[in-house]
Amino acid sequence: MSFKNAFDSGKFVVTAEVGPPKGTDIKEMLHHAEMLKGKLDAVNVTDNQSAVMRICSMAICKLLLDMGLEPILQMTCRDRNRIGLQSDLLGASVLGIKNVLCMTGDHPNAGDHKEAKPVYDVESVQLLGIVNSLNNGKDMMGNEMKGSTNFFQGAVVTPEANPVEPQLMKFEKKVKTGAKFFQTQAIYDIEKFKEFVKFARKFPVKILAGIVLLKSAGMANYMNKFVPGIRVPQDLIDEIKAAGKEGALDAGIKIAARHIKQLKDEKICDGVHIMAIGAEDKVPAIMERAGLL
Amino acid sequence: MIITAKRDLQELMENIKNYKSFFLIGCSECASLCATGGEPELKAMKETLDAEGKKITGSFVAKTGCQVLGTKVELKPFKDAIAEADCILVMSCGAGTQTAVELYEDKPVYPTNDTLFLGNMTRLQMFDERCSLCGKCILDKTGGICPVTACPKGLLNGPCGGTNEGKCEVSPDIECAWVRIYNRMKRINKLEDMREIAKPKDWSAHKKPMKLNIREKKEEAKK
Structure with a gap:
């Protein structure tokens, strides 16, 4: 079943992430992908995440496709201008990639090529518009194309950004320019997330709640301090601390599973996007404990 | 200057x-x-x-x-x-x-x-970049604050996910341009204008090397 059809079927949709490595040794990544096969509705392939140079998302999407997984091509605007982006989208389309996640992308300053010229010729809202245009048989300049794309396109949103209002205004722009689904930044406060969903429900889009696996109390504190738009409540940090060093990861898995179960049971949103950040092999365990497998 | x-x-x-x-x-x-x-x-x-x-x-x-x-x-x-x-x-x-x-x-x-x-002198020997000389001014749409310059990504449609309590993900020393624009638009009662979707910028408005010949234009107008 395609990612789009999974939403249409009304099931609780689950996506996770595969991060292409730096270098050509893809054994470990393929092993993770193999573990996720048959369990997810789709899998994101990140695009030089954190502005660290790695294998391109499109190549890995194609490999996953050949393995029988349903990839979501993450596309950022950091490294390609409007010609490059459109050309890559057409390329992805003929390779059979059906889903695309449009993002602006972390600044090169975050990565390992800090001297790079940032492109940002267009940004997330405009890239969504471009996808829409290609889906309708025209490039962004309105030139007729021989054959159109048929992408199912999505975007990201940070429901806990402060101030949140400009973020929600941008969310609306993304809906208007064609986003069909959203994957959110990590959420840990389900009650607060409900407020966001109440707003988002006014629009005909699917919402996947971002679930980032907490691997330790230190990681939670780090994210609170340094990662914009992520707030891990103190009671969750205490819960992981109480589990001790040995039990921390297991406590993190338990929290993730509990949140997913609540989101599903209370029908809060359409699904979840699980980001295990370096612990991709734990995704099946999270899903199992959430009652999804 | x-x-x-x-x-x-x-x-x-x-x-x-x-x-x-x-x-x-x-x-x-x-x-x-x-x-x-x-x-x-x-x-x-x-x-x-x-x-x-x-x-x-x-x-x-x-x-x-x-x-x-x-x-x-x-x-x-x-x-x-x-x-x-x-x-x-x-x-x-x-x-x-x-x-x-x-x-x-x-x-x-x-x-x-x-x-x-190109900078503004804020105090003696202190300078801030406010304009990128992009060739097509959008200050009329952004409450007079230029995101092409003030946002490290030059975003035109609002803040990215890296905005953090009014600061930029690139550096805590940078104020998020879009939070500044948002606050300014609110203050001057123009918040609704922020909902307008900005189209991709026409970068051909700054096609290097730029030239301007006002004299020629004046002479043409005389004819």
């Missing part, structure tokens, strides 16, 4: 190591305010080069170093001193340096400064 900073001295000395005599050109406008090319800086440069055993044949602070004809006229009295020098050092911006290149075709010309940005 054009903001400049002194280049690393070692780099400069490496550039000019094969020359013995120099003529220095400063600028009384931006470079003076940036303390890179006014009288005190020219004096300091003379002392530095003296100490390195180099000869200074003369020096002059141009009124406006990017004005080619004006600078040419101003430098006429220094004809001999310039002819005597192996090389010209320009202590203003890249534009000033290229004025000298145009005026002295047979003479090597080196910049002593790096040219950084």
